[in-house]
Amino acid sequence: MKKVLFILLACMPLFLSAKDKKDNSNPKYLAGAVTLTDGKVTFNYELKAPALSQKEIYTQMLNWANERFKPEGDLQSRVVYSNEEKGEIAATAEEYIVFSSSALSLDRTRIYYQLFIYPKQGACNMEMTRIRYWYDENRDGGERYTAEEWITDDMALNKKKTKLAPICGKFRRETIDLKDELFKSAAEALGVHALNAPQTVPAATLQPATPAVVPSTGGELKNITFEQLPENLSEIAASGRITLTANDEEIDLKADNWGGFGKLFNKNVAYLLVDQNRIAINAVMEHSDTYQISFYTEGSTQPGVVIECKKSMAQKMSADELKSLNQSIDTTKSYTMYMGEITNVQMR
Structure with a gap:
């Protein structure tokens, strides 16, 4: 209720500060400036360096990414993956966007996002996605939003799409500015900024995300597509049960071991976050190339969702480094993040 009330208030025509009034009708921030790919806000950029x-x-x-994305204070940014042979670099970012600052007040939000870089002969493609915000964190824990619910055309523009909406609009404006700064910085790192300034791809028609299918408690397991995976797997794990099966051994996991699912280098992937002190789970994962994650709804003896994976990466990470993946992670522990390519998904 608190979040819904905040959203309603945020999008009412309130009096704005001078910062919020800035560029509120600039076409750079209006219709089509924020694009969706597979239901996720995504900014793409092609840098040409022939x-x-x-x-x-x-x-x-x-080198640029390692310098741009590194821990600073309690903000955890880092390069999490690189492969020269495949031409792939991935970074997770956590930083502040400052809307306004004075001696009496500071209006800012944390922003989390992932940046994927694809170097190739004579060019480089970049993708900024999985964008989230933690706003006003020092006031009763603040408010958390995803870019999909907060900065799209429907949310962050007025009905005529001619101006930025109050509050929501400033998140949209500053995110677009951050995106431009990021891509410009990458271009300058290659020394080609004078040849081709950063340009985003043409705006695509915005499409709503595919509705998630809700698992049932009976019937046979049937193959489904990655897009049909339920969005509420974390809630299913919290209220029911989640297990890991590998090498014919099934082990119970905790709800916070589930890191989520998404796309990495155009592959469907799932993440597990395992306490390094859980020796049995880590030993099984270390000696397994494939595994499956099963989700049981409350009171059910049969899994409602089964995700089959091929292990792609195991990375030891501190709790601070994992904040961008799981905000409820136990900060007193250290974890290993297991990333697996999803090879099959089944659901009842």
């Missing part, structure tokens, strides 16, 4: 080889672009982009 004089450079893939290896040169990879090396310079990795």
Whole structure:
């Protein structure tokens, strides 16, 4: 109720500060400036560097990313994956966006996002996605939003799509500015900013996300698509049961071991976050190339959702580094993040 009330108040025509009034009708921030890919807010950018080889672009982009994304205070940004042979770099970011600042007040939000970089011969593609916000964190825990519910055309623009909406609009404006700064910085790292300034891809028609299918408590397991995976798997795990099966051994997991699912380099992936002190689980995962994660709804003896995975990566990470994946993580522990490519999904 608190969140719904805040959203309603945020989008009413309130009096704005001078910062909030800035550029509220600039076409740069209006219809089509925020695009969706598979239901997720995503900004894409193609950087052309015809004089450079893939290896040169990879090396310079990795150096840039390692410098741009690194921990600072309680903000945890870092490069989490790099593969020169495949031409892939991935980073998770946590930083502040400051809307206004004075001696008496500070209006800001934390922003979390992921950046994927794909170096190739003579060019480099970049993708900024999985954007989330933690606003006003020092006041009763603040408010948390996803970009999909907060900065899209329907939410952050007025009905005529001619101006930014109050509150929501400033998140949209500053996110777009951050995106532009990010892509410009990457271009300058390759020394090609004078040749081709950052340009986002043309705005695509916005489509709503595919509705999630709700698992039943009976019937046979049937294959479904990745897009049909229920969005509320974390809630199912919290109220029911979640298990890991590998090498013919089934082990109970905790709800917070589930890190979520998404896309990485155009592959469907799932994440598990395992306490490094849980020796049995880590030993099984260390010696397994494939595994499955099963979700049981409350009171059910049969799994309602089964996700089959091929292990792609195991990375030891501190709790601070994992904040961008799971805000409720136990900060007194250290974890191993297991990422698996989803090979099959079944649901009752």
